[in-house]
Amino acid sequence: MHALKVTRAEDFPEWYQAIVREADLAELSPTRGCMIIKPWGYGIWERIQDEMDRRIKASGCENYYFPMMIPLSFIAKEAEHVEGFAKEMAVVTHHRLKAIDGVLKPDPEAELAEPLILRPTSETIIGDAFSRWVKSYRDLPLKLNQWANIVRWEMRTRMFLRTAEFLWQEGHTAHADEAGAVEETMRALEMYRSFAEEVLALPVIAGEKPEHERFPGAVSTFSIEAMMQDGKALQAGTSHNLGTHFAEAQNIRYQDSGGGISLAHTTSWGVSTRLIGGVIMTHGDDDGLRTPPAVAPHQVVIVPMVRGKPEDAQLIAYCDVLAQETASRQCFGSRVRVHVDKKDSRPADKRWDWVRRGAPIICEIGPRDMAADKVTFFRRDRLRVDGRPSAATLDQAEFVLGLDRLLPEIQNALFAEAKHRMESNIRGGFAAFSDLEDYFGEDQDSQFKGWARVHWSRPSGKALDEVEARLKALKLTIRNAPLQQPNTFGKCVFSGAPAVEEILVARAY
């Protein structure tokens, strides 16, 4: 018996929907393809924002806010310069409603002269500003970031992973030369890698995307890829070196120190609420989410085991004092976040609510704890022993003083478990494409499959299209070429030619 009605083994996609719902992270909204993010989910996002924002600012970026609505002409200009530009975008065409025959409709007399596009990303409108702001080499590097909502018209949506509207941060920078842009691209990638691993306890592989998976118009695109518990890969962050392509389209030029005019080199990089989907599919179990303490909205939840008796008031008072003591401790650079659940419902129901949400430490305080100055608590990361929830009891002072060790211990345990899973499920030794077919071709949906690490000759153009098609037949995609590469390479599994690179191949979200 587990707290969720469906287990990962039974039906992973169903389990994902269940956990999003049962952990009260989000729900579908009446607006097609959009979700309502609820406090536990939004609280995780707030922690992500705080931690990421600090890192972004420490790198010398400043936060701006640009309009969400972008004139169509900006998009059209981009589309001219960039092949493969996606056209699924929400288009604003009217600025007024009018009751026509008693029905409220867009007012035909209030049609916009130029339609506006809801930002699918902001390179165009930020690039336009760069072209005005960048005059001289003294203005470079120009590094900015924006926290914003984004709209992309997705036909098949899945909460946190793919929705018509989502929240993200997008960094945009302009540099005097290629070296500056390359350095920034790699800095952002490393920021994402360390953030994912340290803050979200998500082990990831950082690497470069193959040519056909680049952001349209980019010289190179890098990603961090995380392994979900069904073996699929989740792209959890991207960083693009845009070279001078966007600067050309948008006329971002500067006077260099010698007086000549040069094109700037730009970059962009982003992570989104998709990260929360990654946290769920990495750390969730059949009882619900296990929220990494560094991003848990409440790190310690205290449930007073009230019984509807007069002593309850005293018990709640004891819990309040425990909460105060707990909040006076520091962990991960800020006060321990603690919550006393005083809601009007059964204590046992509350325990399971917090188990499903994945509060890292759940305390159940009864009269006996109070009498003995003790704290009984569950560690959510290892809730069950022999299948049954298993609590520990400590003296109050010992519990409180130990929190700054216990919370990082939980964080590290989640990371170690996920890292072990990822590392044991990246498989090498594929000599030819037929080996990939043997491994991924049979029982596609019933057996767990991790990632394949294969050597290839980095084909381009039509040869790459062919590779892509062959992989697609196995439902596989190329994730990235990891930054860490071996010293020597064997033969390309696709062509048999001498390989130049090792790439990760996987099923993916």
Add this chain to the structure above:
Amino acid sequence: MHALKVTRAEDFPEWYQAIVREADLAELSPTRGCMIIKPWGYGIWERIQDEMDRRIKASGCENYYFPMMIPLSFIAKEAEHVEGFAKEMAVVTHHRLKAIDGVLKPDPEAELAEPLILRPTSETIIGDAFSRWVKSYRDLPLKLNQWANIVRWEMRTRMFLRTAEFLWQEGHTAHADEAGAVEETMRALEMYRSFAEEVLALPVIAGEKPEHERFPGAVSTFSIEAMMQDGKALQAGTSHNLGTHFAEAQNIRYQDSGGGISLAHTTSWGVSTRLIGGVIMTHGDDDGLRTPPAVAPHQVVIVPMVRGKPEDAQLIAYCDVLAQETASRQCFGSRVRVHVDKKDSRPADKRWDWVRRGAPIICEIGPRDMAADKVTFFRRDRLRVDGRPSAATLDQAEFVLGLDRLLPEIQNALFAEAKHRMESNIRGGFAAFSDLEDYFGEDQDSQFKGWARVHWSRPSGKALDEVEARLKALKLTIRNAPLQQPNTFGKCVFSGAPAVEEILVARAY
């Protein structure tokens, strides 16, 4: 000579545009009616968010995120129930672009079955969620908040004060009964009053809006009103008791403890980036902004007076140490925010940049300061003595140790100055409407006019329309009926009937 090209006395609206530009707070964007918020402006907003969010959470609200796009049917339902519902809204009608004869256009085949409205406020979509979430009296009160971007199609825009897109927070709550909703409405109002006064140093008058200025569908609307330096009022925050009107339209019903079904009572309340406009027009002077220390992105700015000589490195090192010492101090509940300006430009230009932006304390550190372990600094709130910028010099240790007294002193000085101005410019003693005409009717645009405090009989319906029209002829509006009322009332200035209330009448933004 002042740092801005135009003074308040010469042309207040022009001065406002100049300060927004010269303090680098924001600029107009290529999207009509929308602005780009730049780091100094956005940094103020980040401080507002932090401080307000803490207060909102302390009141028991939790943060959610709802879709920005709202189905037209939700708006239509609201429009049926609510008179005076504004219809200037951005309407999304298509979800794809297509190149037609070489021109990128909304794809006629991708027209939405139901248009989507960009949220002008979120009562409709949040109320719909309330109707699903509120089942029993145990679910009440339900208190939530959202930080979001908002779109209202404004024809005449002014940066921060009125733009097509702006940023805000909107609180939405549901309660079991009227008392709960009234209490929440007043709590939010008081939160806004104390926030404005304590954090933004904006003195305000809290009070109730007259009937015709209520939020459409509200039982009562309350506001805080701040006096700008041109005497006009700025509505700086609103709180609405929506009674059961929205619950009826949206079917928000709950089972009470006796088993009966009751309608919930709802409230909503919000403040926006408009507050930054209020800060500018309250604290700005002819040299630029004077940013209240509690919300200044940098509270202390250090300008090393480098001369392009080898000693510069040592000077910058001294400034870095000073910054470290400064950042180790606490003020307003967090570390002092300090910035060393190492930009490649003339030190004198940097000083004036920070004067225009209104950094509360601007240090100019030269070789002599370094040699004597001193700090030379300007207080931005009283920059000039006899018309000339006037600096003070202190021992480094004294300067650093005194910061937790000096920053609040600057904050308080700004508040005291604004409060004095507001209080000396609210004028009573208007016995009849002709007195108002005498005061406000002549030299309307050349002379400073504050607010009038007048007694009225609180007319309704057509009588109120008439009052509104008479005031409008003087370019006046009713701001609110202050919470603090006298014990007795004279005659209504509009009708001569016995008055029941005192109201504030003013020109307004």
